[in-house]
Amino acid sequence: MTTDAPIKIAIVDDHALFRHGVAMLMKEFDELELVFEAENGKQLQQMLQKHEHPQVILMDINMPVMDGYDTTRWVKQNHPQILVLALSMYEDDAAVINMIKSGASGYVLKQLKPRELLEAIKTLAQKGVYINEIVSGKLIRSVANDEGLKLTTREVDFLKLCCSELTYKEIAEQMFVSPRTVDNYRESLFQKLNLKTRSGLVLYAIKNKIYQLE
Structure with missing residues (x-):
């Protein structure tokens, strides 16, 4: 039994069987307290008016309404x-990228084991960001306390364009450089920021206000 206050969570998913299954699994952990469930965004809005607010919402992507x-x-x-x-x-x-741009601070897959999901929720609540399978765990530290990394103007331009729907080839055309040069920008940023994927670059750009959400 943990001595810390449990993390309050809510689950929003249109598949009732999956939603209830996750809810039952999460109730097994003393570290969590399930506040409510909702089947879509509209119902979530209603639930937030009636219930105590969660600290973390587990959010499905494809839902009706x-x-x-x-x-x-x-x-x-x-x-x-x-x-x-x-x-x-x-x-x-x-x-x-679309979920991050919409404001999500973490992204995990439904295939996750219950204990792994618990750790994701705990890390998100403590650090403010969690995207384990998609980007390196080192991103948490790079977002939490930027150590004054020196990015070139062109690297910043490239980072901003990474947040668009453009392919790397189209980014190269937009920047008037060769695809090889864009590859160099990408690899340089991966090394500087301790990242492994474009998704990680996008999250870094958003969290550090290099790219402004609309």
């Missing part, structure tokens, strides 16, 4: 203190 992207944007605009952990079947860059 109001999907994970729109719901996350609404949460960050109206309840910025609540952290959103995207819980999805998708691991492609587009889904990750």
Whole structure:
């Protein structure tokens, strides 16, 4: 039994069987307290008016009525203190980037084991960011306390364009450089920031206000 106050969580997912399953598993952990469940963004809005607010929301992406992207944007605009952990079947860059741009502070896959999900929730609550499978864990430290890393103007330009829907080839055309040069920018940033994926670059750019969310 932990002596710390449990982390209050909510689950938003349109698949009732999955939602209830996660809820039952999470109730097994003393470190967590399930506040409520919701099947879409609209129901989440209603639940937030009636119940105590969670610290972390486990958010599905594909939902009817109001999907994970729109719901996350609404949460960050109206309840910025609540952290959103995207819980999805998708691991492609587009889904990750769109959820991060919508305001999610973490992204994990539904295949995660219960204990791993618990650790993701705890890390998110403590550090403010968690994207384990998608980016290096070192990102947590690079976001939490930027040590004055020196990025070139072109690297910053490249970072901003990484937050768009453009492919690396299209980014090269936009910057009027060769694809090889863009590869060099990417590899240089991976090394400087201790990252491994484009998704990690996007999260770094957003968290450090290099790219401004609309």
